[in-house]
Structure formats: structure tokens, C-alpha cells
Amino acid sequence: MLNGTVTVGSGSGAGIAPYVISPLEGILDRARHTSVSVDWNLATEPIHYPYITNVASIADKCIVFASAFQAEGVLLPSFHVALRPTRG
DSSP, rough: BBBOOOOOOOSOOOOSOOOOOOOHHHHHHHHHSOOOOOOOOOEEEEOOOHHHHHHHHHHHHOOOOOOOOOOOOOOOGGGHHHHSSSOO
């Protein structure tokens, strides 16, 4: 993980990226060349929810990013059904 961006999983398909541009960095770079205003909040604590709610309520668009680290043979219990269908 680099600056909060999951860049690679684990296992036989793992590899190292030569450079990493996070989704936020890409959006901000594009916005700098246009008339687009971007507000962001990387905090996840409940104390920040009122600010996040306010920004989202006045925004034209809202993008939410989530990530999960995945490795061969290691499943997060809460993601088991979502990431790996049950085999019969």
C-alpha cells in the first residue's frame, strides 16, 4: 500500500508497480486543467461524518472509493460471499 492506495495483492500474481498514481491524485490532476472544483476527505472516523454529509449534499457528483487487500488462500470473512462465489 502506498499513500492509502492498494497497489498489488499477494500471491502468484503479485508484482511491483513502477509508479503509483492514486485515484485522488488522478482526479485532482485532471481538475487542475479544467474548471472543476474537487473537495475530498480521507478521514473515516465518525466525527467527520457531518462534514462529509454536507459536502456530498451540495456536490454535483460524489465518488466513494473503498479497498480491500486480497491474497491467495486468505479470505476476509466479511468479503467471502462478495469476492468468492460458493462452489457446489
